[in-house]
Amino acid sequence: MAVDRRQLIVEAATKSFSLFGFKATTMEQVAKIANVGKGTIYTFFKTKEELFDEITNSLIKEMKLAAEESIDESKSFQDNVHRALYRILEFRLEHQLTIKLFQEGREMRTPAVMEVIERIEKAILNFIKDKIKLAIEKDEIQPCDPELTAFVMIKMYIALIFDWEKNHQPLTKEMIAKTLEQHIFQGLSK
Amino acid sequence: MAVDRRQLIVEAATKSFSLFGFKATTMEQVAKIANVGKGTIYTFFKTKEELFDEITNSLIKEMKLAAEESIDESKSFQDNVHRALYRILEFRLEHQLTIKLFQEGREMRTPAVMEVIERIEKAILNFIKDKIKLAIEKDEIQPCDPELTAFVMIKMYIALIFDWEKNHQPLTKEMIAKTLEQHIFQGLSK
DNA sequence: AAAATGACCAAATGAACAAAACGGTCAATA
DNA sequence: TATTGACCGTTTTGTTCATTTGGTCATTTT
Numbered sequence A, B: 001m002a003v004d005r006r007q008l009i010v011e012a013a014t015k016s017f018s019l020f021g022f023k024a025t026t027m028e029q030v031a032k033i034a035n036v037g038k039g040t041i042y043t044f045f046k047t048k049e050e051l052f053d054e055i056t057n058s059l060i061k062e063m064k065l066a067a068e069e070s071i072d073e074s075k076s077f078q079d080n081v082h083r084a085l086y087r088i089l090e091f092r093l094e095h096q097l098t099i100k101l102f103q104e105g106r107e108m109r110t111p112a113v114m115e116v117i118e119r120i121e122k123a124i125l126n127f128i129k130d131k132i133k134l135a136i137e138k139d140e141i142q143p144c145d146p147e148l149t150a151f152v153m154i155k156m157y158i159a160l161i162f163d164w165e166k167n168h169q170p171l172t173k174e175m176i177a178k179t180l181e182q183h184i185f186q187g188l189s190k
Numbered sequence C: 001a002a003a004a005t006g007a008c009c010a011a012a013t014g015a016a017c018a019a020a021a022c023g024g025t026c027a028a029t030a
Numbered sequence D: 001t002a003t004t005g006a007c008c009g010t011t012t013t014g015t016t017c018a019t020t021t022g023g024t025c026a027t028t029t030t
Helices: A005-020 A027-034 A036-042 A049-069 A077-094 A095-109 A111-137 A146-167 A173-188 B005-020 B026-034 B040-042 B049-072 B077-094 B096-108 B112-137 B146-167 B175-189
Strands: none
Touching: A005 A036, A005 A095, A027 A036, A027 A146, A027 B096, A049 A077, A049 A111, A049 A146, A049 B077, A077 A095, A077 A111, A077 A146, A077 A173, A077 B146, A095 A111, A095 B040, A111 A146, A111 B026, A146 A173, A146 B146, A146 B175, A173 B175, B005 B026, B005 B049, B005 B096, B026 B040, B049 B096, B049 B112, B077 B112, B077 B146, B077 B175, B096 B112, B112 B146, B146 B175
16 A cells, blocks of 8 residues: 555644644645655645644544543542543643644744634633533532633633742642642532 | 922833833933933933832832722621732723733733733732731631632632633623632632 | 933844745646 | 646845944033
8 A cells, every 4th residue: 555645744744843833844844754745735735724723633632532531430520620631731741742832822922823722722621611511410519600610620720730830839730639629629519 | 399300200201111111111211201311310220120110119019009908807808809809900900001011011021021020910919818818817718828829819810800701701790709709719618 | 519411332123125935836747 | 647846926034234222421500
């Protein structure tokens, strides 16, 4: 079987985006890494953005999968939310692509990158929102606006993991769980 | 009595910083508005930063005063925290100087401005932290790490007021209070 | 004598221009 | 038919240089 050129291109682009970010990745660079002509890329993807979208959509799917896998039906809602959010943010730190993307978003505000970050954050929000809806249905927590509660939880998580350590000692996983428990769950659980 | 040149300079600089921000304010501009020679400014302030610091320190003092005034000893801790934080963020939206400063910080990341923003945020944190310490002493809330709890409260407040409305209808003052109540206080109060 | 000033300086800034690099196309090629 | 890289118009980058800036200090004003 002949090499799958499309696959080669996607892999090359992933490498380059991970290493240099969106803006600093050139289509010529991608073509060279993939060992194809630049024109070939454009037989599969209309624009650089479209190639980028395909890759970041895979990333989001992967992230959702990781989050879903961290859920353990036999455990409590609180435990699961903590595990899922921790897993998602861990994922962000484990993958070169997310690290580079968030860095580029922070430092250069590249529009295409900002859009992707928004999509990632929406995906996380919807994931948690669904878990909250389910927990309300199952009467595990008090009724609340799932969107708003998911929003608050995520903001708190990001604050505890990323913002807190700008001026303090990083919090351990256990301390984050305890803080979340103390500040949110005790106010929600029956 | 002769005019107080120092006062004139401070007033002129405040106007200019409020209107144009730190970077776009020139010392010549300030001198012209204050009707003094440029050299005169340097008899009172060693550098542009020092002039800036004097003005932003007053701003922070004013902010603290506004927050302190919003406290009503006869009301509950929860009510007071809500009132204080709301007042502080309201203050930010009422004062041209804070608006301009936070905008310049976001858009240009001027180092001197970033420092001031950090000082402002530290001041808010310490204010809330003290109120939490007091509430713990008075046995109004469960024991907790005052620094961490203040941090969480502020992050949540800023998220609810500034971040939420990027993608949703703004929350009313009452809805913010309710969300804070539901997500934080019910977990802390005895 | 003390306070105030603006001409002056080195350093920083940004306008203007040229050169390079870019995303994307398409006629030639395999 | 699938693939390619030379090519095109546009954007980005590097460079130059005149202007502006924060800050000083000899001179002037009070």
